[in-house]
Amino acid sequence: MAAVVAVLKMPPWSFLTREDLASCGEVNRDMTGEVPGDGTACLAAAETSGTGAELKVTDYTVEGDPIFTYYRVVPERSGMEVFIDSRDGYGKKGWTHLSCPQAHAVPDVGTCEEA
Incomplete structure (x- = not known):
């Protein structure tokens, strides 16, 4: 029986060495494409206070x-x-x-550029 091994790219050095920030948690984007309000409110509060924070959002492709x-x-x-880790089998x-x-x-x- 052959084993299938998925080869994932290692995270970039900038991700591995990123500054530790307060966590706004991990959420799944809902079917409407909206991120639950708790996570967005947490990031907004971190921006206002100048303390910083990170929110991890998981989306799924049509194939899962x-x-x-x-x-x-x-x-x-x-x-x-923003860091994006895509495991899309049919896309990037x-x-x-x-x-x-x-x-x-x-x-x-808004408008972003490669960092």
């Missing part, structure tokens, strides 16, 4: 493959930092690191 998105409000930086697989300087809400982060 997970996509993990880490939204981060970092002290003394404008907007958000791997890690993406974005800087979203105008972001003030999840999931509408």
Whole structure:
């Protein structure tokens, strides 16, 4: 019987060495595409207070493959930092690191660029 091994890309160094921030928890995006209010309120409070925080949001493709998105409000930086770990078997697989300087809400982060 042959074993199937999924090869996942390692997280980028910028993710592995990211600043520790308070956790806003881990949530699943609902069927409407909305992120539950507790997580977004936590990030907004962290931005207002200047303390910083991270929220992990899990989405699933139509086929059921997970996509993990880490939204981060970092002290003394404008907007958000976003890491995406896609395990999409039919699309882009791997890690993406974005800087979203105008972001003030999840999931509408505005214009982002590769970090």
